[in-house]
Structures are given as C-alpha cells and as structure tokens.
Amino acid sequence: MQKFSAFELFKQGLNGQAGWKPQWRSPEPKAAYDAVIIGGGGHGLGAAYYLAKQHGMRNIAVLEKGWLGGGNTGRNTTIIRSNYLFDESAGLYDHSVKLWEGLSQELNYNVMFSQRGVMMLAHTVHDVQVFKRHVHANRANGVDNEWLSPEEAKAYCPPLNISDNMRYPVLGAALQRRGGTARHDAVAWGYARAADDLGVDIIENCEVTGIRRNAAGAVEAVETTKGLIRTPKIGVSAAGHTSVVLGMAGVRLPLESYPLQALVSEPIKPVFPCVVMSNTIHAYISQSDKGELVIGAGTDIYTSYTQRGGLHISQHTLEAICELFPAFRRMRMLRNWGGIVDVTPDRSPIVAKTPVPGLYVNCGWGTGGFKATPGAAHTLAWTIAKDEPHPINAPFTIERFRDGHLIDEAAAAAVAH
Amino acid sequence: MADLMTNAPSMARHVLRGRLEALLAAEGALGFALPREACRSASLNDAHALWLGPDEWLILSAPEAGLGDRLEGAMGAHPHSLVEVTDRQVGLVVSGIEAEAVLSVGCPLDLDQAAFPIGMCTRTVLSKAEIVLWRTGPETFHLEVWRSFAAYLRAFLTASAVVPVAD
Amino acid sequence: MLLITCPHCGPRPELEFVHGGEAHIARPAQPEALNAEEWTEYLYMRANPKGLHAERWRHLHGCARFFNALRDTTTDQFVVTYKTGEARPDLKGPAA
Amino acid sequence: MSAPFRTDAGGQIDRRKSLTFTFDGRTFQGVEGDTLASALLANGVHLMGRSFKYHRPRGVLGAGSEEPNALVSVRRDKARVTPNLRATQVELYDGLVAQSQNRWPSLNFDMGAVTSLLSPFIPAGFYYKTFMWPRKAWDHLYEPAIRAAAGLGDAPTEADPDRYLNRFAHCEVLVIGAGPAGLAAALAASKSGQRVMLVDEQAQFGGSLLAVTDALIDGKPAQVWLDETLATLAANPKVTMICRANAFGYFAHNMIGITERLSEHQAHPDAGAPRERLWQVRAREVVLATGAIERPLVFPDNDRPGVLLADAARIYLNRYGVKPGKRVVVATGHDEAYRAALDMHRAGVEIAAIVDARPYPRGPLVEAAKAAGLTVREGYAITGTIGELRVNGAYIAPIIAAGQVGQTETLSCDGVLMSGGFTPSVHLFSQSRGKVVWDETLETYLPGQSAEAERSAGACRGRFGLAQALADGFAAGADAARHPVTHSFAVEAVEGDPKGVVGALPHNRGQGAKAFIDWQNDVTTKDLKLAVREGFQSIEHIKRYTTTGMATDQGKTSNLNALGVISDALHRPIPQIGLTTFRMPYTPVTFGVLAGMARGDLFDPIRTTPIHDWAVEQGAVFEDVSLWKRARFFPQGREDMEAAVRRECLSVRKDCGIFDASTLGKIEVVGPDAAEFMNRMYINAWTKLGVGKCRYGILCREDGFVTDDGVVGRIAHDRFHVTTTTGGAARVLGMMEDYLQTEWPELNVWLTSTTEQWAVIALQGPKARTILEGLVEGIDLSPEALSHMSLTEGKICGVPTRLFRVSFSGELGFEINVPAEHGRKVWEAIWAAGQPHGLTPYGTETMHVLRAEKGFIIIGQETDGTATPDDVGLTWAVGKAKPDYVGKRSLARPAMADPARKQLVGLLTQDPAVVLDEGAQIIVTRGQKPPMKLMGHVTSSYHSAVMGRSIALAMVSGGRARRGETLHVPMPEGDIAVTVTSPVFYDPEGARVNG
Ligand SMILES: Cc1cc2nc3c(=O)[nH]c(=O)nc-3n(C[C@H](O)[C@H](O)[C@H](O)COP(=O)(O)OP(=O)(O)OC[C@H]3O[C@@H](n4cnc5c(N)ncnc54)[C@H](O)[C@@H]3O)c2cc1C
Numbered sequence A: 001m002q003k004f005s006a007f008e009l010f011k012q013g014l015n016g017q018a019g020w021k022p023q024w025r026s027p028e029p030k031a032a033y034d035a036v037i038i039g040g041g042g043h044g045l046g047a048a049y050y051l052a053k054q055h056g057m058r059n060i061a062v063l064e065k066g067w068l069g070g071g072n073t074g075r076n077t078t079i080i081r082s083n084y085l086f087d088e089s090a091g092l093y094d095h096s097v098k099l100w101e102g103l104s105q106e107l108n109y110n111v112m113f114s115q116r117g118v119m120m121l122a123h124t125v126h127d128v129q130v131f132k133r134h135v136h137a138n139r140a141n142g143v144d145n146e147w148l149s150p151e152e153a154k155a156y157c158p159p160l161n162i163s164d165n166m167r168y169p170v171l172g173a174a175l176q177r178r179g180g181t182a183r184h185d186a187v188a189w190g191y192a193r194a195a196d197d198l199g200v201d202i203i204e205n206c207e208v209t210g211i212r213r214n215a216a217g218a219v220e221a222v223e224t225t226k227g228l229i230r231t232p233k234i235g236v237s238a239a240g241h242t243s244v245v246l247g248m249a250g251v252r253l254p255l256e257s258y259p260l261q262a263l264v265s266e267p268i269k270p271v272f273p274c275v276v277m278s279n280t281i282h283a284y285i286s287q288s289d290k291g292e293l294v295i296g297a298g299t300d301i302y303t304s305y306t307q308r309g310g311l312h313i314s315q316h317t318l319e320a321i322c323e324l325f326p327a328f329r330r331m332r333m334l335r336n337w338g339g340i341v342d343v344t345p346d347r348s349p350i351v352a353k354t355p356v357p358g359l360y361v362n363c364g365w366g367t368g369g370f371k372a373t374p375g376a377a378h379t380l381a382w383t384i385a386k387d388e389p390h391p392i393n394a395p396f397t398i399e400r401f402r403d404g405h406l407i408d409e410a411a412a413a414a415v416a417h
Numbered sequence B: 001m002a003d004l005m006t007n008a009p010s011m012a013r014h015v016l017r018g019r020l021e022a023l024l025a026a027e028g029a030l031g032f033a034l035p036r037e038a039c040r041s042a043s044l045n046d047a048h049a050l051w052l053g054p055d056e057w058l059i060l061s062a063p064e065a066g067l068g069d070r071l072e073g074a075m076g077a078h079p080h081s082l083v084e085v086t087d088r089q090v091g092l093v094v095s096g097i098e099a100e101a102v103l104s105v106g107c108p109l110d111l112d113q114a115a116f117p118i119g120m121c122t123r124t125v126l127s128k129a130e131i132v133l134w135r136t137g138p139e140t141f142h143l144e145v146w147r148s149f150a151a152y153l154r155a156f157l158t159a160s161a162v163v164p165v166a167d
Numbered sequence C: 001m002l003l004i005t006c007p008h009c010g011p012r013p014e015l016e017f018v019h020g021g022e023a024h025i026a027r028p029a030q031p032e033a034l035n036a037e038e039w040t041e042y043l044y045m046r047a048n049p050k051g052l053h054a055e056r057w058r059h060l061h062g063c064a065r066f067f068n069a070l071r072d073t074t075t076d077q078f079v080v081t082y083k084t085g086e087a088r089p090d091l092k093g094p095a096a
Numbered sequence D: 001m002s003a004p005f006r007t008d009a010g011g012q013i014d015r016r017k018s019l020t021f022t023f024d025g026r027t028f029q030g031v032e033g034d035t036l037a038s039a040l041l042a043n044g045v046h047l048m049g050r051s052f053k054y055h056r057p058r059g060v061l062g063a064g065s066e067e068p069n070a071l072v073s074v075r076r077d078k079a080r081v082t083p084n085l086r087a088t089q090v091e092l093y094d095g096l097v098a099q100s101q102n103r104w105p106s107l108n109f110d111m112g113a114v115t116s117l118l119s120p121f122i123p124a125g126f127y128y129k130t131f132m133w134p135r136k137a138w139d140h141l142y143e144p145a146i147r148a149a150a151g152l153g154d155a156p157t158e159a160d161p162d163r164y165l166n167r168f169a170h171c172e173v174l175v176i177g178a179g180p181a182g183l184a185a186a187l188a189a190s191k192s193g194q195r196v197m198l199v200d201e202q203a204q205f206g207g208s209l210l211a212v213t214d215a216l217i218d219g220k221p222a223q224v225w226l227d228e229t230l231a232t233l234a235a236n237p238k239v240t241m242i243c244r245a246n247a248f249g250y251f252a253h254n255m256i257g258i259t260e261r262l263s264e265h266q267a268h269p270d271a272g273a274p275r276e277r278l279w280q281v282r283a284r285e286v287v288l289a290t291g292a293i294e295r296p297l298v299f300p301d302n303d304r305p306g307v308l309l310a311d312a313a314r315i316y317l318n319r320y321g322v323k324p325g326k327r328v329v330v331a332t333g334h335d336e337a338y339r340a341a342l343d344m345h346r347a348g349v350e351i352a353a354i355v356d357a358r359p360y361p362r363g364p365l366v367e368a369a370k371a372a373g374l375t376v377r378e379g380y381a382i383t384g385t386i387g388e389l390r391v392n393g394a395y396i397a398p399i400i401a402a403g404q405v406g407q408t409e410t411l412s413c414d415g416v417l418m419s420g421g422f423t424p425s426v427h428l429f430s431q432s433r434g435k436v437v438w439d440e441t442l443e444t445y446l447p448g449q450s451a452e453a454e455r456s457a458g459a460c461r462g463r464f465g466l467a468q469a470l471a472d473g474f475a476a477g478a479d480a481a482r483h484p485v486t487h488s489f490a491v492e493a494v495e496g497d498p499k500g501v502v503g504a505l506p507h508n509r510g511q512g513a514k515a516f517i518d519w520q521n522d523v524t525t526k527d528l529k530l531a532v533r534e535g536f537q538s539i540e541h542i543k544r545y546t547t548t549g550m551a552t553d554q555g556k557t558s559n560l561n562a563l564g565v566i567s568d569a570l571h572r573p574i575p576q577i578g579l580t581t582f583r584m585p586y587t588p589v590t591f592g593v594l595a596g597m598a599r600g601d602l603f604d605p606i607r608t609t610p611i612h613d614w615a616v617e618q619g620a621v622f623e624d625v626s627l628w629k630r631a632r633f634f635p636q637g638r639e640d641m642e643a644a645v646r647r648e649c650l651s652v653r654k655d656c657g658i659f660d661a662s663t664l665g666k667i668e669v670v671g672p673d674a675a676e677f678m679n680r681m682y683i684n685a686w687t688k689l690g691v692g693k694c695r696y697g698i699l700c701r702e703d704g705f706v707t708d709d710g711v712v713g714r715i716a717h718d719r720f721h722v723t724t725t726t727g728g729a730a731r732v733l734g735m736m737e738d739y740l741q742t743e744w745p746e747l748n749v750w751l752t753s754t755t756e757q758w759a760v761i762a763l764q765g766p767k768a769r770t771i772l773e774g775l776v777e778g779i780d781l782s783p784e785a786l787s788h789m790s791l792t793e794g795k796i797c798g799v800p801t802r803l804f805r806v807s808f809s810g811e812l813g814f815e816i817n818v819p820a821e822h823g824r825k826v827w828e829a830i831w832a833a834g835q836p837h838g839l840t841p842y843g844t845e846t847m848h849v850l851r852a853e854k855g856f857i858i859i860g861q862e863t864d865g866t867a868t869p870d871d872v873g874l875t876w877a878v879g880k881a882k883p884d885y886v887g888k889r890s891l892a893r894p895a896m897a898d899p900a901r902k903q904l905v906g907l908l909t910q911d912p913a914v915v916l917d918e919g920a921q922i923i924v925t926r927g928q929k930p931p932m933k934l935m936g937h938v939t940s941s942y943h944s945a946v947m948g949r950s951i952a953l954a955m956v957s958g959g960r961a962r963r964g965e966t967l968h969v970p971m972p973e974g975d976i977a978v979t980v981t982s983p984v985f986y987d988p989e990g991a992r993v994n995g
C-alpha cells in the first residue's frame, strides 16, 4: 500500500502530485469467493477489512450497488458516543469508540476522529432522571459520562442558550468527553483502501438481486447485476435495504425503513466546539472541520426508500436549533438530504446469524450506527468467520424478539444519533 | 386585531357517536338531519351539527336549551355515545377581510371559498394546535379549540396578523 | 409534506395524519393459540417493501378514522387509499 | 461624487437617488436600484472576497444567485449580522454596511494567502493523508489549525431579534421564474380564471428581459412589453406575484417551499416588521421557468478580479448602468458573448479582442460584431491572465490541435468577459425527482420525464431564444391551466447559436497553473484529475474528494465544466459519468425563516389548567410535563424545594392537602360494549366492577410492557370514566382507537377525550371529608355511602361534579371533577373551607414523595418501557379469568418469567440521612471496579418527612426475593450500603385511606 504521510505528500508535491495510485482497485468480480459482504458502507467495508486482517480470509468481496459510502455512511451527522444505557449496548458502542481511537493509524487514513465531547441536554425533570441514570450506569460500566449544570454546559458550549425564558429551559446535560465526530467519507475510503490492500475485491455498481440456497438450505451464491457469484458465506450490511436483501433468502426481519434527514449550514469560522444533542426538542448539531454546522433532523412518520423527507421535519429541527442557539437564527441552510434508516422495535441493532446457514446480518442501526462502524464491522467479521457471535454482539440476535430479551434503548433516546 | 378575533358566545357542546338507529332518533330530537356529507354542517336556529367524522358530530346549542338531555332521551337504548364537552373547548371567531390570510399562516388547508365554502367544517391543525374550523360566512370562521390551547392560539393569531397579508 | 387522500375527507396535508404501519396484519383471534414464532411474526415482522406498500394511516386531525393506502415507497406516490376493513386492491404497481 | 464606471443613462436604476454605503469601512455612493455588487463595480471595485482554501483575491463573477466569489457580511446592528451573502443579491440601501470575509488582516493583504504558496503540497483530500502522527497532535494542533483556516464568514454572536412569518398557499398554477418564459406562462394561465402564482428570486420581475435593450415583442420595446405584462397580471385578482422569492425546494406531491425577503432591502424597516416569510405552496400544476446559468471558461488564472461572466457584465451594463472596465478582452465559446461585446462597445468600453475558442464561429451576432469593427480571434483560447488584485492583461493563443495551443500573445486589459455557454437550471426539476436527459446537440442536461404535475419552459429546458422562450412559456402556462389559449408572439431580436463549450480550454502554461472549476471551494482541473488518478471514478466520489460543487453556490457555475474535465480524464462521455444529486435549497435559506413563528412562548403551546393562575398567584414553581405546566411546589417565604416539599408532605399526612390533577388524561368510554372493550384493553377485569365503583387500571402494549395506568370509574353500566397519565393521554386514546377501529369495529362503544372537560381537584388528608362536607349537595360523603375506590355524582358549590373517593397519597382522599369553567371557583371554595383545617396546596413533587412512601409507581419513572406488570408488583391487578387482553400473549414469552428480571423493591440506606441519587446503580458486592456487575437502579428517591428518613424505590434483579439483603450503590465518593425492603414504607396495612 502506498503509504500516506506528510513526507509522501511533500514528495508528491514536488512532482505535481502525479505519483498517486488508485486508493483501491476496481476489479471485475470472480466466479467465487470464500465470503461475500453485501453493502459497501462503513460497516460492510470494515467487516471485509477485519475478516482479512484478523481472520485471514483474503478471498472475499464487498458488493456495492452504487458507490462506496453512498448509503447512510455518506449521509449521517457523524455523531460518535457510547453512553448508552444498557450494559449490552454500552459494551458494543464502547468497543467501537475504543477502535475509533486508533483507527486513523490502523488504516493509515486520517478519518478525522475528533473527540470534541458529546453533550446531551435535559429539559425536563424526567430528562434529568433519565440522563442521570445514564451517567451512573455508564460510569459503572467504565464508560465516561458526567453530569453538568446548565452553567457548566454553557461553559462547554458557549453559543448555548441557558436562560430560563426558553420554552423548555436547559436543566443540565450529560457530557461524554470521549464522544465526538469523524469524517464519514474517510471512514468508508479508509476501510476500502486497507481492505483492498489485503486482497479484498471491492466491486461497485454491483447490485445483489438474489440469494441462492442449496438443498440443505444454506447459501451458495448471490445473483448480481454483474453475474452469479458463488460463496458459502454472505454477510449482509445493507442498512435501509436489509429487508429487501434478506427477503431474497426468505428471511423476514423486524425492520422498518424510514427517511432521516440532515442538513448543513453555510461554512463559518469556528464557533461550535462540541456536539450537542437534545432528544426532547429534537436537535443534533456540531461543526465540521470545513466549517458547516451539521444538523440532524428526525425521521418522517412513514416508511420510504426515497432518501428524502418532508420540509416540516427539517423545520422542526431548526426550531429547536434556533431556540437553543438564538444567534444561529440568521445562519443559512446550504444543503439538506435524506438517508434510509432501518429501525427495529427496540431500537437496538441486530448483528447475528440468521436462520439460514451461511447468512449473517448486521442491521437495525437506525439513526445511530455510524458511531458503531468499527465495532459492528469487527463483531460481524468475527461472527462470519467463526459462525458464532463475539460475546459483545451475542445479545443482539433476531431471536431476542421471540424470547423477549429486548434491549430497549428507545426509552433512552427518542432519536439515537 | 380586536376585531379580527372575538370569543364565540357561550354554548353547550356534545360529541355524538352512534349506530344508524340512534342517529335517526337524534335527528328527531334535533329537528334536522345530521349532515352525512363529509366536513359539512347543518343548523336550525341555535343548534348546529358539525360533521367531524363518518359517525361523529359535534353538536353546538344554546347553553340552557337542554338539548343534551333531549338527545339522550331520544336515543334511549340504541347503541350510541353522547358526551358533553361544553367545557372541553372554547369557541373563537376570526373574521374580516384578512381572516383567510391570517389563518393560512398556520393552517395548511386551502381556505379559498371554492375549496372551503360556507358551512364547511373540519378538524385540522393551526400551527401546533388542533382546531375545529368552521366557515360561517365569506369572511368569518368559527374555531373550536381545547381550552388549554386557547392562549396559544390567540397568541399565534395575534403574531400572524402583524403584516398586511392582503395577497 | 405529503398530500394524502382520506377516503372520507379527500386530499389533505400530511400534517393532519399519523402513520399506522403495515396494513392487513390482523390481531390473531386467539393469541394464546399461537406458538412463539407465529406470535413474533404478528408482533414484529414487517414486509418493509421497496415498492408498493399496504399501510395504515389515521386522519388524526381530521375525521380521526384509520384507513389503508397503497403507496410506492420508492416514489412516495399513493396509488390508492381505501377504508379499513376493505380488501387490499389487486394492484401490482403505480397506476399507469 | 459620481461613480467612475457608471454610465450616463439607461437601466433600471434611479440615478437621482444616491445611496451611501460602506465596504470594509470605506464609504461609497451607489444609487437606488443597485445591488452591492453593481454599486461596487460602479466605483471600480472588483475585489470583493477571498477564496475558501487558497485565499485568492476574488472579484464578482456573476450578477445573480449563482455568484461564487463575492460573499460578504452585512451588518445592520450588533445583533443583525448576516455572513456569506452574495453581493449580487444584496440590494443596496442607504447606510448599508458590508464587510469582506475570510481574510486577515485585510482584503488587499491577506496572510491566509500563504496557503496559495503551499498549494502544491495540499491538493484535494490532502488531510486524509497526513496529520496522523503523533496521535495526540490531531486534537491539539492539526485539527484546530484546519478549522481555523476553513469557514467563510463569522457566525453572528447575538440572538437574532428579527421575526419570521409562515404562509400556506394553494393555487392551480405556480410559475417559478418571471423571465420571458415565466411571464408568458403566467399570462396564459391567468386567462383561465384560476389561481396563478408567479414567483421570482430577484427584486424585480423580468429575468433576462431586464437587460434586453434592442428586442421588440409584439412590436413594442421589450421593456414596454414587460411593464404592460406586469400590469396585466397585477390587475388580475386571481394572480399572486411575489418577488424576492427564492423557490428553494420542490417537495413531494407538488409542494414548493419559497422564502420571501420582506424587509432586508429596506434602509429602515418598520420596528417589528418580519424579515422573511416562508411560503409553502401546494400547486395543482407547476411551471418551471427558471432560466439558465452562464458557464465560465476554464483556463489558468481565470479567477482574477476583473474576470466576469460576459452575460453578467451585460446585465451590469444594461440593467445597472455599470461598465465592467475600460478595456476588456471577451473570451468565449458561445455566441451570447458577442452580444455583450456589442453592448460594451456601444457603451464606450474598448474591446481588446473577442477570443473565440470555436474554429469557425458564424451567425448574426458574430457578423454584427465584425460589422461593428470588433476584432475577432477565431480558434483562439484564452490561456491565462495577468495581475494580482485586478486583472491587467490576458494571454491568448491559437488552438492548433485538440489540447494544444500555439504561440502566446498578451493583450492588455482591465477586464475579461468570458462565456462558455448556458447551463439550464434543472435544479427544481431534478428535486422533484424528474429525470434529466443529456442533450447531444446542446451538450447539456435537460428535463426529461416528469415525476410530478410539472413542466419546464424556456431556457431551463434549452429553449434559449427570446421568441422561443415566450412561445414555450405561453404554451406551458396554457397546458398547466388546462386552458386552450394560444398566442404567437411577434419577436424581433437577434438570436445566436445556443451551443457552447464544456470543460477546460487547452493551454501551455505548465503544471503549476491553476484553472478553476469551482471558484468558491478552490477546486481546479488538477484536483479533479488527481481524484481520477487516485481511483475515484464515480462523480459522487470525485465531488466528495475534491469538494467540487459543495460550496454555498452548490456548483451552479461549475458542475458541467467539472463533468467535462472528468470526462476527459476518464475517457468516457459525460452522460456516462453521471450527475450528483440536486438537493434543496436552490440557494441558501435562513434558519430563522424555517423555524418561523415557533419561538419563545410560541415554540410549543403552553397548556395550563383552569387552576393555573391561582397557583401562579400563590408563587408556585412549575415544571414542564409534556406540553403542560404543572405546579411543582408552593414555596413559602424563602423556602427551597426541599423545605417546601417537607412541609407540604407533613400537612397532607396530618391535615389535608389540595392538588391540581386536571392534567390527567380522561377518556369517556361509552356504549353497550364498554366493559367488553375495557376487558380487552386493560389487564384488569371490568365486567364485575359495579356502577359507582373505581379500579386502578393497567394498560400494556401488545409486547407486554406497561405503558400507562390510571383510575377507572364506572359511571353507568355502559359508561366508564378512564383516567390516564398526563403525558400518556394522547397515546392511550390513539392506541384504544386503533384497536377499536381496526380490530373490533363490531363493538358498540365509542371514545371521547374529556381531559379538558373536567378540572380535577385532589383533596388528600385526614381532614378531607370534613372540609368537603359543607360544600356538596346530594352527596353522601360517609364511608358507608362512598367507600374507598368508589364514585358518585352530584353537586359541589352548585356545579355538577363527579366525585371520586381515591387516594394516591395513602390518606383519605377525594378527586373532585367539575366542569373546567368552574374549576377555579370550586377550588377557591374548597380552599376557603379548608383554611380552618390547615389545608395546604401541594405540587407534583410532594405528590411524588407521598406516593413513593406508599410504593405506588409512576409510569416512566419506575417503568421505562421494559417493565411488565409483574416486574412492578402489579400481578394482583390481572384479570385472571380473562381469555385475552392486550399484551397477554407476550407476557408468556420465556424472558418474562426469568427470575433475574428486575423487580420493584424499596431500598433503605443504612444511613437514614443519605438520599440516594435517582438513576444510581445497584451492585451486590461492594468495592467493584468498572465494569461492574449491575443489578438494577434507583428509580425514585426522596427524603420522607413522615418516616423521618430517606426512602427509595428501585428496580432490582430478582428483587422481591432479596428482601432484607444488603446491596450497594456505587458512587464516585464510595459505595452506599442499602437494605432491600418492601416498596411500601408508610402505613403498610393501608388503614389511613379510611380517614
Ligand atoms: C441523516 C442521518 C443522520 C445520521 N446520524 C448519525 C449520527 O450522528 N451518528 C450515528 O452514529 N449514526 C447516524 N446515522 C446512522 C448511520 O448513518 C448508519 O447507521 C450507518 O452509517 C450505517 O452504516 P452501514 O455501513 O451499515 O450502511 P450504509 O452506509 O447505508 O451501507 C449500506 C450499503 O449497502 C448497499 N446496498 C443495499 N442493498 C444492496 C444490494 N442489494 N446490493 C449491493 N449493495 C446494496 C447500499 O447501497 C449502501 O451503500 C445517521 C443516518 C442518517 C441517514
């Protein structure tokens, strides 16, 4: 792999940057692989990387129907945190945060992981109770999270309005200092480049249209727009499209896909030092390295695959942003877009084996799976390689819905960015 | 503003639901047919029946007229539900040449007379409050709103009427 | 903001509605008689189709009735709306 | 002081009305009708900004909303500062204060320009390749530096005092764009008598017509036709015309979002005048007449101040009476630049040469230029410019073969007017999800199949000529209105060839030359080629890697040229490369106008009870519970919450307390099948509940988890009075309606919300009966007649009441329901009657403590969507004989019987003075280090005055079997030892409810 470094940049600079090679190959698919990952988002690419890196599976492919990172990986507000309520979730998300902390170096790709702190605002007595429960649970789990008074919250984020003439005054905040943001595209590209370097075939514009099973019911091949590809193992990491893909193997899932919108402001000089979330009034905001305010909205009320949503949803979010940061009222929206998020009844993901032998699924991340990219990828790879879950993803089965072992983070956050 | 928005006179309110026999009996007591066409009202003197749903009417009547008891008596054992909601909501009258435009600040319905003629009534939203909107004249609307939303509604309408909206 | 045709009230703005999830999932008459898989199927499993979707809406801030719709989830265009209790119209795709 | 570049006559400005303004502190004069850009140009100022990455000096490029360079901050006062406005769209007013951005210390001398020197080493995406070591330096050094360098203007720092309005509108035909095509469309549609709306983002209607000087329409000069047409439209009451209106978004089902600037252009807006208004227009049919955007030429140093788009220069001249310079080079690949050259020439601007990259340009405009004596260099490319803060020369060279040029010549000039042709504005069409198609002849994307009830007309679909635009517009308008009118416009105008050039011009200026594609984000041809070299093939990747098209202009001037360059690099035709997605907004939209009126008290409705004002008068402190304000406690004197609650609690237990419970949800369930319906919904059994009796009801979701609770009273055989939690009212009613309408429509039962029909006054305490006695009529309050958990109807203070004998405090208690209108009167009467008996008002906090002393749960506090009835100790409530109820089947799932489930218990700290933190965790063995083995958490915790110690409720794994065990609550300061107890702390026998 051509090494990325300041020195190399300088060297290439003397030469008009002419010597850079493609970051990953664009091979034609082979007739067969030892494993195929469906979905070239961060999760799928990451899974391929860990399969190759940690489980020695080199004859594998990632199939992406469009362009790498063009799904939710390329459309999210990039909030990363691990201060989830339940032990199972905290375990999975904190596993991710730990991987994030070394990811740029591991991939030799600067994913710009910025631990700027994620602050979640409490506006009601009930919020305070819920967030304090989080703080206590997280600490006991070894996940950093601390309670701030309104004044401390303002000191951490100066544009915040903490006056009590707000409709829902800020009563305090839970702060996870290790939380933050990362550059979404770089995550996809970094994993792609590193996986490619380990021999993984990354195939874009290759949509999976069918899954073939053998007489025993196990998977044996995928049908794609680039032809039939044989494989004994398939990992599905198709986010909003998971129901469609697993439907090809006859597997039904407890998923619904909703539009989720985000927007950015025009870029401005640094004014916003951290990430702020308010679940109660629906505001999610940070400032990117380029200077835009990156703002998350809520989901629309209906399921859809259109990657767009209604104006009133963005309006609702901007109402909250303008209330919380009244100086931003004159700022302007530069671009708004939508993604398709697959949501489970308990708002927790599924990273598990399926009833079909050789078929593995990673889905249900809903509005909050970017933060889990390395952890989901890592545990999915493990599950595929060993045909059994890693202890960290073991609770996140499909069967939990049958047995009632739900991990209901919905109580924890209306929209879990 | 004062003339844009006034309080409706006090009245008794009942929500009427039921199966056909009960409705026919209720019509006897009312003295007029319940409107069966969606989003239409019917009136006789001080009594009004507003279609709110396929088996739901809001009955407005003079406070002391005892219409509720008469209706209940008339419907007897026919399956129905009559619930008094006199105090649940308040009535507000928005009128004047700007009424349509001011309501359109918060109401997403087409309020042009061609689309929303006199006598039309419906539940809808006005910004963040649910209302029953009932057109009683070319430039007059009667609004019914749950009482705890009334202050919000008044404030919203007042704020909406700040610029000439004669467009 | 979608424009949704309530079978009772006609075309009305989305702001007046709530979505009710997949349609035609009848509550089993005897839940106790269902085995774990069957109950899970009723409770949680959803078609979530990419394409024509039979779904429930409620005209909450209107006539307050639930009704059903066929909507193409790839375009958000409604093909038809119909009253609760009526069978799903036999349509394959958006009306041409 | 007259501006040196202002012409003497002509245009849409009023030279008599002089306006004074400042730019970067320097004072200038403009005139009425100017934009900030035209006024600066009139004063010879081209340098208006600095670019994003390299801080290159930049002049204005365009004349409208496509402008990438001239971004300024406009400041009205301390709180009214707006960054990143396009000078081309800022209407001049007297006293306007504008500032340039992204430069330090000044626009002329900007330290940031050193990045330009580093440019060989910081190509597209460089940051992905470096700044990784040492690891910690990213946080403290690299990232802060990158951030400081990025960004354009400064965010405002004060709360914005301006107001914003909203407006929903409906019409049969909405026409977007009021150029010739849009005007003709509106004219045709308006003849139908239907409602027509016409919007345009500019301050004046007319679009490109506003700069037309020589054309005749129906025998009249274009300006006269324009005025007459506008007058005709304005006279039609069914036509609504809105200018300064940016149609920014095309949403599903023909809803268009439009923002209208109401007062920003005024020097002294009225106090309180709204700044902008959001229109949400639902149109039966839409006509898009959004015109076309001129394309720059891509050549080295094409970004120097003084380099303008040719048509923009023509607009400055003809519309604003401003000359772009004294001597200009016109560089082109398109006929329209000849029109600009001719107009300049007529106005006395010297044309150094027309440099046309096409080998044999022909046609009336070309001939006219030649006839006027202008020098035309055919088959020549412009290969560079000279100058720093302003162009002072241009290089040109003959194109000798594809990609190669011959000998360079230098032309001196103070301006370069360039044109590569026009790109139709398909933004809104594309937003509507219509499919664009590549047009081989015009070499551009045009609207194809529509997805909504919409059609495009005029330049935005490649009908460029004036005559074509008018005809196309009129036909579109008639079609949209479904009104078969026709009109054939007689147009006299010189029209050129609509085809232009796409991509980069050839040059011989070496590797270092920067030919800009995307001005604002400083993306050059080299960046695009680098991305391709690094393997990025999808246009979506190239966009994101180089950031081309991602600036505040969203690539309006650059996208097609970028495709041209990428097409060359990939050796693939443009239509095979694809297109990035057009998204809203068309041009940036103020947050404030989208937030609209929802601010402060209008942010969300504030719901208050009939007794609210009384509580305010008593100095109550309130809390938000869903939309409601509820009195939390009633401090006396300087009491804090703790002291007030202690006092309130003791008063209730000793004498009596009065509490406003009006916010509780209420549903009247009526009909012959009411009991059957209740049986199916709630876990409890209802059939045997007698008329006049009450029962505590629990509602589960179908998944078996508790979702709500409340007391239910049977008013009559066929009538139940159901109460719900305050926050759950709407949810419960919605859930009941769902089952009733869709599962059990055969049941003869109906639901009506009566939450607000009743004011509810809770009177709790040993003296409650005594206080009430004198106030009721026709009601026997004796324990025999009105036992605990029963209800009666009668009168209180002369008004009808539903009187419940219930207790959420464990004391003798009544809940008095009276029609809301009478709520306060009755409350005050009870209050007065209670004075001799020590009656005390109490709030939600005391209510919470009292119920916790009794071990009663609060939904959402003890439960969190994961608790079953059994978990919270409510198995006794289940109607055992019932075949079914909502949630029953789910409760039979294996996990629901797991002995390790969390169960409701009481906790007593070993030190009675210690009050546990709500939300604190519980462990079995002390002294654990993270990750600990967590067994549960504290759900409620208070100091109990009556117990003289702290108490807590908790959900603990296998908790009921642990009574008597010592557990630990880990806190940062150390573990706190607690004993597991029954959740009922006070009066466990329940004797006190009997008074
Ligand atoms: C607006 C928005 C904001 C968000 N904000 C946050 C946030 O702040 N923090 C956070 O943690 N998370 C957030 N999320 C969620 C997060 O983006 C996702 O959970 C995460 O990116 C999912 O990654 P993925 O790799 O699983 O999916 P994706 O990136 O969506 O990848 C799935 C890929 O599968 C491909 N695919 C689908 N079907 C097929 C097929 N048949 N054949 C081949 N390929 C197929 C798709 O094209 C896609 O590229 C947000 C999401 C959205 C939409």
Ligand SMILES: NC(=O)c1ccc[n+]([C@@H]2O[C@H](COP(=O)([O-])OP(=O)(O)OC[C@H]3O[C@@H](n4cnc5c(N)ncnc54)[C@H](O)[C@@H]3O)[C@@H](O)[C@H]2O)c1
Pocket: D176, D177, D178, D179, D180, D181, D182, D199, D200, D201, D202, D206, D207, D208, D209, D245, D246, D247, D248, D289, D290, D291, D292, D336, D422, D425, D428, D457, D458, D459, D460, D463, D464, D465, D466, D469, D495, D496, D497, D498, D586
């Ligand atoms: N011969 C050529 O190659 C050529 C090229 C370009 C233009 N033209 C001239 O252009 C004219 C075409 O007329 P036309 O009416 O199609 O275009 P136009 O440019 O005259 O009018 C378009 C109008 O739409 C407005 N607009 C665009 N997007 C908008 C939005 N999102 N919201 C609100 N307003 C918006 C613009 O402000 C403008 O006023 C002809 O008169 C022709 O002479 C010719």
Ligand SMILES: Cc1cc2nc3c(=O)[nH]c(=O)nc-3n(C[C@H](O)[C@H](O)[C@H](O)COP(=O)(O)O)c2cc1C
Pocket: A074, A075, A076, A077, A078, A184, A264, A288, A290, A292, A294, A307, A334, A335, A336, A337, A338, D549, D550, D551, D554, D580, D581, D583
């Ligand atoms: C964190 C983040 C920051 C973004 N910043 C910008 C931006 O500065 N300018 C821009 O045009 N788009 C920006 N986008 C949006 C993308 O252009 C694009 O809309 C998004 O990736 C979805 O793709 P689509 O709109 O092509 O469907 C940003 C997206 C994300 C996720």
Ligand SMILES: [Zn+2]
Pocket: C006, C007, C008, C009, C010, C059, C062, C063, C064, C065
């Ligand atoms: Zn309806």
